[in-house]
Amino acid sequence: MRSSLLILILCACCGCNGLFRSRYAMDDPKYAEKYEDGAEQWDVWGKAKQALDARHTAGLGGLYVGGGVQVRPESSQVVGGGEIGTEGYITNWLTGRGSLGIYGAEREGYGGVDLGIRVQAPTRIAPFVGVGTFQGVSRTVKSGAFNWEDDDKDGFIDEPGEEYADFDGWLSTFYPEVGAHFWLNGSVRITAYGRYFMTSLGRDLDTWVLGGQINVFSR
Numbered sequence: 001m002r003s004s005l006l007i008l009i010l011c012a013c014c015g016c017n018g019l020f021r022s023r024y025a026m027d028d029p030k031y032a033e034k035y036e037d038g039a040e041q042w043d044v045w046g047k048a049k050q051a052l053d054a055r056h057t058a059g060l061g062g063l064y065v066g067g068g069v070q071v072r073p074e075s076s077q078v079v080g081g082g083e084i085g086t087e088g089y090i091t092n093w094l095t096g097r098g099s100l101g102i103y104g105a106e107r108e109g110y111g112g113v114d115l116g117i118r119v120q121a122p123t124r125i126a127p128f129v130g131v132g133t134f135q136g137v138s139r140t141v142k143s144g145a146f147n148w149e150d151d152d153k154d155g156f157i158d159e160p161g162e163e164y165a166d167f168d169g170w171l172s173t174f175y176p177e178v179g180a181h182f183w184l185n186g187s188v189r190i191t192a193y194g195r196y197f198m199t200s201l202g203r204d205l206d207t208w209v210l211g212g213q214i215n216v217f218s219r
Helices: 002-014 029-034 044-052
Strands: 061-071 080-091 094-104 108-120 125-143 163-183 188-199 207-218
Touching (some): 061 094, 061 188, 080 207, 094 125, 108 163
Antiparallel strands (some): 061 080, 061 207, 080 094, 108 125, 125 163, 188 207
């Protein structure tokens, strides 16, 4: 543990290829005002603080794009998609967000509105926990056998293998989430997360969603 902390501090002081620059967020006015002079050359702790401090985030807001995939070990289908939304820092440790998203595969899909909050450390590398809800509609490809319909519109009824897409109705989910942020500078942040979707369609359809996003913030 001590050796890991020492390596982190050394990276912060020495630059570590730019990932831990001692004053990474000088493009943000609050951060720039706080660290205008910067720590002395050999002030290890001071430079580490500058490199890891993200308390300037209070009041930031902006847009993000993201996406992810569902993880279903029992299924060979890969359900993936994307979202576009907005996120804002209520305090430097609490954010609220909302987005429009659509996810799909060959035989199923869903789309709707995603809302959530996250509690995170006010640091450049910021682990977080959160909760959220996805509200929308779901679509499934079903068998058209014996429904007396020309589902594929080719002039024949109930052919072998004939299928049709059907909206199942309203899809409501609640999920906890865990993840981490990393600030590239004072306004751009990347995020990785894992969400456990608990759906209104039954526990058999609960699933993990693994994904990421990139945010651009401003004041």
